[in-house]
Amino acid sequence: MKIKQLTVATALAMMSGSVLAAPSTPSLDWKPQLYSFVEVNLDGQGSYKDLVKAKEQVDISIKWNAWSGAGGDGYKVYFDDMLVNEGTLTAGTKSGVIEFPYNSSGRHTLYLELCEGQTCARSAGKQIVIADTDGGHLEPLPMNVDPNNKNFGTNPSYVTGAYFVEWGIYGRNFDVTQIPAQNLSHLLYGFIPICGPNESLKEIENGNSWRALQKACAGSSDYEVVIHDPWAAVQKALPGVDSKDPIRGTYAQLMALKQRYPDLKILPSVGGWTLSDPFHGFTNKANRDTFVASMKKFLKTWKFYDGVDIDWEFPGGGGPNGDLGDPVNDGPAYVALMQELRAMLDDLEAETGRQYELSSAIGTGYDKIEDVDYQAASQYMDYIFAMTYDFYGGWNNVTGHQTALYCGSHISTDECNGTGVDDNGEPRKGPAYSTHNAIQLLLAQGVDSKKLVVGAAMYGRGWEGVMEQNATIPGNPMTAPGNGKFKGSTSQGVWEPGIMDYKGIVANLLGPNGTGINGFEVGYDAQAEAAYVWNRSNGKLLTYDNPRSVEAKGAYVKMNDLGGLFAWEIDADNGDILNAIHEGLAGTVPPNRAPVVSVDGQVSIANGGTAVVTASATDADRDPLTYSWTADAALSLANANSASVSVTAPTVTTDTNYTLTVTVSDGTVSVSKGVTVTVSATSNNAPVLDPVANVTVEEMASINVNAVATDADNDTLTYTWNVPAGLTLSGSGASVSLSAGEVSQDTTYTVSVSVSDGTASVSESFQVTVTDTTGSVDTWERNKVYVGGDTVVYGGKDYRAKWWTRGEEPGKALVWLAL
Numbered sequence: 001m002k003i004k005q006l007t008v009a010t011a012l013a014m015m016s017g018s019v020l021a022a023p024s025t026p027s028l029d030w031k032p033q034l035y036s037f038v039e040v041n042l043d044g045q046g047s048y049k050d051l052v053k054a055k056e057q058v059d060i061s062i063k064w065n066a067w068s069g070a071g072g073d074g075y076k077v078y079f080d081d082m083l084v085n086e087g088t089l090t091a092g093t094k095s096g097v098i099e100f101p102y103n104s105s106g107r108h109t110l111y112l113e114l115c116e117g118q119t120c121a122r123s124a125g126k127q128i129v130i131a132d133t134d135g136g137h138l139e140p141l142p143m144n145v146d147p148n149n150k151n152f153g154t155n156p157s158y159v160t161g162a163y164f165v166e167w168g169i170y171g172r173n174f175d176v177t178q179i180p181a182q183n184l185s186h187l188l189y190g191f192i193p194i195c196g197p198n199e200s201l202k203e204i205e206n207g208n209s210w211r212a213l214q215k216a217c218a219g220s221s222d223y224e225v226v227i228h229d230p231w232a233a234v235q236k237a238l239p240g241v242d243s244k245d246p247i248r249g250t251y252a253q254l255m256a257l258k259q260r261y262p263d264l265k266i267l268p269s270v271g272g273w274t275l276s277d278p279f280h281g282f283t284n285k286a287n288r289d290t291f292v293a294s295m296k297k298f299l300k301t302w303k304f305y306d307g308v309d310i311d312w313e314f315p316g317g318g319g320p321n322g323d324l325g326d327p328v329n330d331g332p333a334y335v336a337l338m339q340e341l342r343a344m345l346d347d348l349e350a351e352t353g354r355q356y357e358l359s360s361a362i363g364t365g366y367d368k369i370e371d372v373d374y375q376a377a378s379q380y381m382d383y384i385f386a387m388t389y390d391f392y393g394g395w396n397n398v399t400g401h402q403t404a405l406y407c408g409s410h411i412s413t414d415e416c417n418g419t420g421v422d423d424n425g426e427p428r429k430g431p432a433y434s435t436h437n438a439i440q441l442l443l444a445q446g447v448d449s450k451k452l453v454v455g456a457a458m459y460g461r462g463w464e465g466v467m468e469q470n471a472t473i474p475g476n477p478m479t480a481p482g483n484g485k486f487k488g489s490t491s492q493g494v495w496e497p498g499i500m501d502y503k504g505i506v507a508n509l510l511g512p513n514g515t516g517i518n519g520f521e522v523g524y525d526a527q528a529e530a531a532y533v534w535n536r537s538n539g540k541l542l543t544y545d546n547p548r549s550v551e552a553k554g555a556y557v558k559m560n561d562l563g564g565l566f567a568w569e570i571d572a573d574n575g576d577i578l579n580a581i582h583e584g585l586a587g588t589v590p591p592n593r594a595p596v597v598s599v600d601g602q603v604s605i606a607n608g609g610t611a612v613v614t615a616s617a618t619d620a621d622r623d624p625l626t627y628s629w630t631a632d633a634a635l636s637l638a639n640a641n642s643a644s645v646s647v648t649a650p651t652v653t654t655d656t657n658y659t660l661t662v663t664v665s666d667g668t669v670s671v672s673k674g675v676t677v678t679v680s681a682t683s684n685n686a687p688v689l690d691p692v693a694n695v696t697v698e699e700m701a702s703i704n705v706n707a708v709a710t711d712a713d714n715d716t717l718t719y720t721w722n723v724p725a726g727l728t729l730s731g732s733g734a735s736v737s738l739s740a741g742e743v744s745q746d747t748t749y750t751v752s753v754s755v756s757d758g759t760a761s762v763s764e765s766f767q768v769t770v771t772d773t774t775g776s777v778d779t780w781e782r783n784k785v786y787v788g789g790d791t792v793v794y795g796g797k798d799y800r801a802k803w804w805t806r807g808e809e810p811g812k813a814l815v816w817l818a819l
Helices: 002-015 199-203 205-217 230-235 249-260 277-283 285-301 330-352 374-378 413-417 435-445 502-510 547-559 576-586
Strands: 033-036 038-040 052-054 058-065 072-079 082-093 095-102 106-116 119-122 126-131 159-165 186-192 265-271 307-311 357-363 383-387 452-457 459-463 499-501 521-525 530-535 540-544 564-568 596-599 602-605 610-618 626-631 636-638 644-648 656-665 670-679 695-698 702-706 718-722 727-730 735-740 747-756 761-771 791-794 797-801 816-818
Touching (some): 033 038, 033 058, 052 285, 058 106, 058 126, 072 095, 072 119, 082 095, 186 249, 186 307, 186 357, 199 277, 249 265, 277 285, 277 330, 285 307, 374 435, 383 435, 435 452, 435 547, 452 547, 452 576, 502 530, 502 576, 530 547, 547 564, 547 576, 602 610, 610 656, 610 670, 626 636, 644 656, 695 735, 735 761
Parallel strands (some): 159 564, 186 265, 265 307, 357 383, 452 564, 602 670
Antiparallel strands (some): 058 095, 072 082, 072 106, 106 126, 459 499, 459 540, 530 540, 596 610, 610 644, 626 656, 656 670, 718 747
16 A cells, blocks of 8 residues: 555655755855945044945855756845745756845844745755944953952942043053943943044154044034944954954943843943033034934944043043143033033934933032032933042142042141142132042032932052151141152052052052052051052052942932942952942942031139130031020120130139030031039239231241230240241240241231230230242243243242143132242
8 A cells, every 4th residue: 555655655756856856055255245334444544434335235146056957046145034025037957146135133043945836955054143333243342351340230329430442452461351341230331532623632652643533534524423442442353243243342342241140231421621622612502512412323334332421631631631621611601511412312312212321520629610500511411430540639739539428537627628728828719629628519519319420439649759857747647748640550450650550569569468568568447438548668658448448438329319329440449449340339328327526525714704615616527516505694695606706704713613615516426525514703904915016027037026015914925926928937925036037028927915914815916927028020921831840930920830721710729829
């Protein structure tokens, strides 16, 4: 029976051979099937527009042959098991080229089926790569992260961000595979340049970076954006991406990183310290329009990006180019730029169905914040990355904590708060640089707290020549000057003078136990929440963020309901700082620390007399403090809600003790201290001090001054002279000598003398005018470059530059110190 069936089947097949003949099996041409929606000239040396061409679709072209058989009359093209194209052929066709458009990225196995009627023969599979900048053609990036990085993931309540820089693949040999992206919500790519005036860039790499940008910008208009280093970004073969792919470099790695961590926000950061010059042209709307349109095209080309980050250093001036900066118009231009970028991103969202973020890194000195209405700008923004670092550094010889949370223990309350007068007797213009002061200024402007992201430093800044004998507070290096930038080798993590990578600090200054090696001792200012290392023998000082200070910043973020933490820059960390970012944000809000109050415990007042009693208080949390005084009913108080209270005693017949109490509150906790006020039954006559006549003396000369006082009770009198800087006191008692220093113009000082009989005191003030015997000629030139330590004369006064400056007027700019 089986033999019979087989015979019949064979006969039928022979009778209809022309109908049932199987089609030929096609073979695909050997050439690689590589396509890209963004074509990159991988070996080119030209401009950005020459090297990069974007298009809306790719044109697939498949060359094939059927070397034997009868050919076919149709075909089907499959990507894996998905039919993507089919068509008819002239019967018996045995070779040809199949072409069709395609608009999705991917990496597939290509199959061609040659058909005869409904019967098809499939070719062997061949890889086809259709690249697009969304990374759809890439496998998730294989990672090579330092195992010191813990796996925290991300916290939806907070930003955990870091900068990655384009040039990190060179000297530091740090590429995208080494980024601990599992712990990041935001990755900011530095930097995207704006074509046009970039004179500040000429100071970098002997002008090579500037020349590279000129090449990249050829063919682009001023205020359009480009890629600064195409070799690093899109041409160089790097780990984790096939070296034959049509797009390479860090951009390809970032596309693959996005495949591994699809929720990671990757933002191109535009500008930066050396690329901020063109921003100052944004007071012209036409220039902004060019930039915004170019930025939209850039985002449509490079689809792995999730928005825009603007790093303008700085609106209003104070950036690398002293000739640039308009304090009146830059601020409104910044607000307008944010509004226009937001409108562009909204349009892009409507086109793509994606969401795009807008952020900005900003300077955090009071003088930078006051030039921009950040509340007005922030309504268009998702986040403000507050650069709460670089407060102090080797650009001048003034030492200090470069990334402190609060003011250092060596800074007075007035200096911290920006009240009172400075060392030159001039009213302070704003609070000291600290993270807390910056955030409070931004909150005072009305910025939404959740949009404020605090910055941490993954590097240190430092000086040479910080010697203990020069410290005004023994053992505190922040009170001694430096004499140049911290020096070291690249192998130690010093890639430019004055700056050291955090992992270099750990390896070369802290040691495996974190206690200090190579002559360095580890210090921590608990009030500032700031770390430093100091070598007393050679004067090397470095100030930096460590895990403790970063965790304190995390606690501060939680306490003030801020947006999160970010860091500059990820290639300098060994994992410690990013770990601390997460541990700080995950920790509990620290308990409030009570104020510390100091006041004399015993005060004597003459019968019926008046005395002023003063309390001082500090608060480790830097909370604002209030004072309140109470006393026994017999004592009369004036100014009872200030640090100093005036106390008037009753008339008594016997010596009597009363209780005076001061209460200091930080708004949460109150601390009280008592004072015993002893009122003497014996009345006292205060001394009588004659007025002291005003005097005039030439510079560098001396003059004798006498105080004439009498006392009806014949009490022993003591004299206290209060002499300002610029005059030197010699002698004591009623007769003293005042020596004048050098002046650039006639200068008047106020001197006071107090006379006390042990119970009461009286004071008189008088003026000492020091005359300029030589005269002076202004030497400051507006277009000249000055560096830290240079001195000039301007307006008859001497000034010394604190750091690099050009065009900033002495007496008006913070860079100049009056002498």
